[in-house]
Amino acid sequence: MTKTNPGRFFEDYRVGQVIDHAVPRTVSGGERALYHALYPARHAIYSSDEFARACGLASSPVDDMITFHTVFGKSVPDVSLNAVANLGYAEGRFHQPVWPGDTLSARSEVIGLKQNSNGKTGVVYVRTEGRNQHGSVVLDYVRWVMVRKNDLDAPAPETVVPTLARVVDPATLILPEGIDFTHYDPTLAGERHRLGDYAVGEVIDHVDGVTIEEAEHMMATRLWQNTSKTHFDVTPRADRRRLIYGGHVMSMARALSFNGLANAQMIVAINGGSHANPCFAGDTLRAWSEVLDVAETAAPGVGAIRLRLVAVNEDGRAGELKDAEGKYLPHVLLDLDYWALMPV
Amino acid sequence: MTKTNPGRFFEDYRVGQVIDHAVPRTVSGGERALYHALYPARHAIYSSDEFARACGLASSPVDDMITFHTVFGKSVPDVSLNAVANLGYAEGRFHQPVWPGDTLSARSEVIGLKQNSNGKTGVVYVRTEGRNQHGSVVLDYVRWVMVRKNDLDAPAPETVVPTLARVVDPATLILPEGIDFTHYDPTLAGERHRLGDYAVGEVIDHVDGVTIEEAEHMMATRLWQNTSKTHFDVTPRADRRRLIYGGHVMSMARALSFNGLANAQMIVAINGGSHANPCFAGDTLRAWSEVLDVAETAAPGVGAIRLRLVAVNEDGRAGELKDAEGKYLPHVLLDLDYWALMPV
Amino acid sequence: MTKTNPGRFFEDYRVGQVIDHAVPRTVSGGERALYHALYPARHAIYSSDEFARACGLASSPVDDMITFHTVFGKSVPDVSLNAVANLGYAEGRFHQPVWPGDTLSARSEVIGLKQNSNGKTGVVYVRTEGRNQHGSVVLDYVRWVMVRKNDLDAPAPETVVPTLARVVDPATLILPEGIDFTHYDPTLAGERHRLGDYAVGEVIDHVDGVTIEEAEHMMATRLWQNTSKTHFDVTPRADRRRLIYGGHVMSMARALSFNGLANAQMIVAINGGSHANPCFAGDTLRAWSEVLDVAETAAPGVGAIRLRLVAVNEDGRAGELKDAEGKYLPHVLLDLDYWALMPV
Structure with a gap:
């Protein structure tokens, strides 16, 4: 032993x-396909070699x-x-x-x-x-x-x-070599709004919901070779529920954010994040985002948008985050702060 | 919003x-592997590069x-x-x-x-x-x-x-470049019956059944980046059930049809299709086929077979499709009419 | 019909x-990724091209x-x-x-x-x-x-x-061409114990548990194009349960055995195996191993270890296998006897 x-x-x-x-x-392409099977991921750079090439990359990462x-x-x-x-x-x-x-x-x-x-x-x-x-x-x-x-x-x-640092300084963001949004195709990306169309403070309700299943979060968590027992074994808890890996909530929320933020193509920095409340199978997960900041970058046509991504369960509403004492509301599962690249 | x-x-x-x-x-190979994990698909052209090459293709599509x-x-x-x-x-x-x-x-x-x-x-x-x-x-x-x-x-x-058109004219079917069933190996394909062994009007009960699970149909539906809310979110319906993507039923039934139609290798046309009744997790899906027509093609050794593929749930029986008023019976989930390529 | x-x-x-x-x-890489999503597999030779190369292989098999x-x-x-x-x-x-x-x-x-x-x-x-x-x-x-x-x-x-043969003679084990553990990195492998650290008779409790879900074992079993009805269709049994493919238990137990046997890298022989009791969804699977033998091989730095791998459900305990009459205890699901390669 x-x-x-x-x-x-x-x-x-x-x-x-x-x-x-x-x-x-x-x-390999296997991890990539599984990611798309486990999350409703549709950001075009990660979906299409051709789209990625049109953005200056060698192929789709x-x-x-x-x-x-x-x-x-x-x-x-x-x-x-x-x-x-x-x-x-x-x-x-x-x-x-x-x-x-x-x-x-x-x-x-x-x-x-x-x-x-x-x-x-x-x-x-x-x-x-x-x-x-x-x-x-x-x-x-x-x-x-x-x-x-x-x-x-x-x-x-x-x-x-x-x-x-409370926030990664946008001047220090590292951009993928060759990235260029000059010829960005918003129709293929699925979103006509560009960086200039988003206002700091704007809240976007991503509308769609996914009810979480046990088999899916376990497959995701195993794929990353995350061995934390609590995600797989029901026996330690009296209620025989598995605690869902916080990263599963992150990926689900990020994928749901396509609906309203399809042009927030690549995450380049994570400023902070809290797993505010635990997530269990059977929860219906929704997401909303708040625009926290925008910035320029040195790459042609490429801007950066700082977003707060919030995942909530069934009782959550867009824009509702904390109570009067500054404590996360019980339906808030995730509060993530990140920078993504978006065409200007 | x-x-x-x-x-x-x-x-x-x-x-x-x-x-x-x-x-x-x-x-990529990832989508291919997932397809085989989600459906009991065994048609040899889609399973083996070697088999596909022996049929005149560059590799397995x-x-x-x-x-x-x-x-x-x-x-x-x-x-x-x-x-x-x-x-x-x-x-x-x-x-x-x-x-x-x-x-x-x-x-x-x-x-x-x-x-x-x-x-x-x-x-x-x-x-x-x-x-x-x-x-x-x-x-x-x-x-x-x-x-x-x-x-x-x-x-x-x-x-x-x-x-x-009620049916795609078999003279207009487009065959994959190079396809040639002259050296077709029925043992490796898993079926000795060739086109000439199937009679128009013949009904084939594919026997096997699969009880549908939530995680599987969601993974399939996401993999195709199908965003229809009803497949993922239990909250809109009072019975908190997800409606299963009709294409999941199509693929499950087609895969089950291997048992009796393993040589109906490639679908080349879809003549028509009805999602006769909704499918839910917990349904046990079975399939039966009716031979509707046969035709020649210009490719060596390659014939075409027109099939009605019917998916039914637990109460369904092979050959039972509609009631006296011409309405689909309640256990019929799918009625699909297609042309496939089969060795003559 | x-x-x-x-x-x-x-x-x-x-x-x-x-x-x-x-x-x-x-x-393809798709099967490989799915294997890692379905089982908590972490043996480094099967996880990393670089690690496999450092062990003399062309890439990760x-x-x-x-x-x-x-x-x-x-x-x-x-x-x-x-x-x-x-x-x-x-x-x-x-x-x-x-x-x-x-x-x-x-x-x-x-x-x-x-x-x-x-x-x-x-x-x-x-x-x-x-x-x-x-x-x-x-x-x-x-x-x-x-x-x-x-x-x-x-x-x-x-x-x-x-x-x-009751056991495959270790002198007849076939080693992968080029295999060489001379430069084996135990830190990257996740385990410092080498062949010499394991004693015949030693029992290792692999500690971790996984509660089995229906969708996962069906996806695994389909991926291997195993068509046995009992794994997919709930209708034949009065209790409407699916019998889980014995190989699913094998792979789950083998993956769990990483925790204590991470250096038992490649299975080279299966001496015997019994599916002692059936496994059903909802069972929480754990594993323990007993060292049965050790042997030398002709490859540089490569030894062989003979292991009994036992999968048990929730009530099982490490080391408990059979009752006084020599019958498997009811919580034992699998008793597998194999040879694996391990650095000396």
């Missing part, structure tokens, strides 16, 4: 520690969220197997697209530690990066999780809380 | 109007129904988002196979309009065509749908009902 | 009979169990359509890896027959082999099934029971 991975506990982390995550992963999930999944056995909660994300940047045939590996550095006052848990901050087979970074991001202590007598480490 | 696609209503269509559908789609679903799915947001019913198909012809790596796009022309006497709905006839990345047509077909009016005061358009 | 495949009955088999199975199958299931599935319509029970396996050897793009076909030879004393059933022994498009064997194995008689008056055949 000692040969199985018990996961790391809070007292096992040190600031500065670097963890190389196991099981590199080659992605895999969806940016495939990159995110694959890198995230690798980090789970080392970072969040004993996590009580996934608290937040910051400073996520996509450095380059991932193409069918690429092999991804992941590494995390511990950049902060803070034991909680109860002495039973602590917060671990890691910066995780994914690299391709050429050793080039494809994505990096910070996340922090609350992790249990195994040995309650282990001394509290020195508190180190990293200073994290 | 104005940025989301509300879909077209009956009064938004004009005869002669051409609609370029959004989101072209590159298909994707299943003809992948082509149909992909083209159909693109048309949904423009044609049937506000449809009350999908009434029929005619004059469907497959012009050439689709191969992994091909990118499909779709366009529809409105060829007929007829407002219903209730003044609330009307029938829209469209001819939809799918093209590959070379601009060559891969499939075209006519379908007609009943669409709601949004503005009940909008004037009724002039009634135009297109004249449609 | 005479055109559908009724399957063979016991009296239809003759010792020495060779059956070429229908529907060859080309596998498809999981060995994809080979097994595909070959097995082809044999179902000819061997086990009328089977009452799948009794056992022996002498299974993997001759070479299967790569995306390969086309597999299968053939079985009847090597034994034994009518049961009740006169209603008999045991059929077949040696099944799978070949790739070059005609080279990729896998062969013996299995025996209990098959119903259709004509109870058919005379009993002469009893022929083949002599089968």
Whole structure:
């Protein structure tokens, strides 16, 4: 039994520690097709080689969220197997697209530690990066999780809380090489509105809903080789429900946001994110977005739009996020803040 | 909210109007594998590169129904988002196979309009065509749908009902380039009966049954980027059931028909089709076929067989289609009329 | 109805009979991605082209169990359509890896027959082999099934029971060409224990559990073109449950065994196997392994480990296999005996 991975506990982390995550992963057209079977994804750059070429890319990359999930999944056995909660994300940047045939590996550095006052848990901050087979970074991001202590007598480490940008500065966004929206075809993209048509503060109700099934979220979560038991095994909970991987909610909401934001083609940065409430099979998931900011980029015809993407369950309404005390409303499942590329 | 696609209503269509559908789609081995995971598909030309080569093709194309679903799915947001019913198909012809790596796009022309006497709905006839990345047509077909009016005061358009062939003339069937069944291997195909062994009027009970699950039909429907809400969201219906995409029933029935029609290798034309009754998860689907006609083709060793493919639920029996008034029996889900290629 | 495949009955088999199975199958990155979506598979050789190259292979082959299931599935319509029970396996050897793009076909030879004393059933022994498009064997194995008689008056055949090796002699294991674990990276593999760290008799509890869903096991079983009705159709059983394909349990258990046996990279032989009790959707599957033997091989840095892999449902415990009478305990679903390659 000692040969199985018990996961790391809070007292096992040190600031500065670097963890190389196991099981590199080659992605192919198979992952791409499955992504489209699991989510109603329709952003044209990720759907069509021809459309991607017309935008200056060599062919259609895999969806940016495939990159995110694959890198995230690798980090789970080392970072969040004993996590009580996934608290937040910051400073996520996509450095380059991932193409069918690429092999991804992941590494995390511990950049902060803070034991909680109860002495039973602590917060671990890691910066995780994914690299391709050429050793080039494809994505990096910070996340922090609350992790249990195994040995309650282990001394509290020195508190180190990293200073994290509230928003990725749009001047530092990294654009895919060659990207060019000069000849962008809005008809093929499925949306006539361009960056100039979106106003900061505007709220878009994406209208469509999907009722979540067990088989689907498990297939998604396994595809990213995410091993967190709670997503697969009904026996630990008295109500025999599986907790759905937060990334499944992210991808579902992002795909639903096509209806109103079809031109928000590629996610280039994740500014922050909260899994506000847990999601279970049977929930009907809807999404709404709020335009938080717009920016220029150096690429021809390419602008950036900063969006708040909110996933809600059946009782949620567009625009309703928090109560008077600033607490997320019970029907809010996800509050994600990201930058995407959009034709100007 | 104005940025989301509300879909077209009956009064938004004009005869002669051409609609370029959004989101072209590159298909790969991933779509092919998923098709085989979602349906018990075993027709050998679509299963094996080697078998396809022995039949004169360059390699194994994707299943003809992948082509149909992909083209159909693109048309949904423009044609049937506000449809009350999908009434029929005619004059469907497959012009050439689709191969992994091909990118499909779709366009529809409105060829007929007829407002219903209730003044609330009307029938829209469209001819939809799918093209590959070379601009060559891969499939075209006519379908007609009943669409709601949004503005009940909008004037009724002039009634135009297109004249449609009841059956695609077998002399006009388009055969895949190079197809040749001279060296056809019936053992590898899984069936010893050739065209000459099937008699017009013969009914074949395909015996096998599949009980339908929610996760599967949703994955299939998403894979074709079909966005019709009713297939995904349980909340609109009081019984909280999802209506299953009619094409899911088509593909399931076609795959089940292998058992008795394994040599009906490639569908080359769709003469007509009715989704006779709705299908829901939990239904156990079976299929039977009736031989409607046989024909010669110009390709070596290749004949054509015209089949009626009927999908039924648990209470259905082979050969039972309509009641005394000519109405489909309640257990009939699909009545599809098509031409397939079969070795002579 | 005479055109559908009724399957063979016991009296239809003759010792020495060779059956070429229908529907060859080309596998691609799609099958590979689906395998990772359906099972929590993480063995690095099957996950990463780069890792596979570092082990001397040209790229990452498809999981060995994809080979097994595909070959097995082809044999179902000819061997086990009328089977009452799948009794056992022996002498299974993997001759070479299967790569995306390969086309597999299968053939079985009847090597034994034994009518049961009740006169209603008999045991059929077949040696099944799978070949790739070059005609080279990729896998062969013996299995025996209990098959119903259709004509109870058919005379009993002469009893022929083949002599089968209880274990594949490790000296006869066939290693993938070029395999070399000299530069094996245990960090990327996710496991620091090497062959020398495992003791014969050691029991490893793989800890993780997966609660089985209907949609998943059906998708898996269809992907291998296994047509056995009992896996898909709820109507034949009074309790309206589907019996889960035994191979689904095999793959799930093998994938779960990563946690403790991540370095048991490639299965090279199947010594035996029993589907001890049926598995149904809703069962929570766990796995444990017992080390049965270790051996050297001729390849650099490559050893072989013989493992008993046991899948249990919710009530099972690691190490508990049979009762005092030698009967499998009711919670044991699978008892599989195999050889895998592991770095020394």
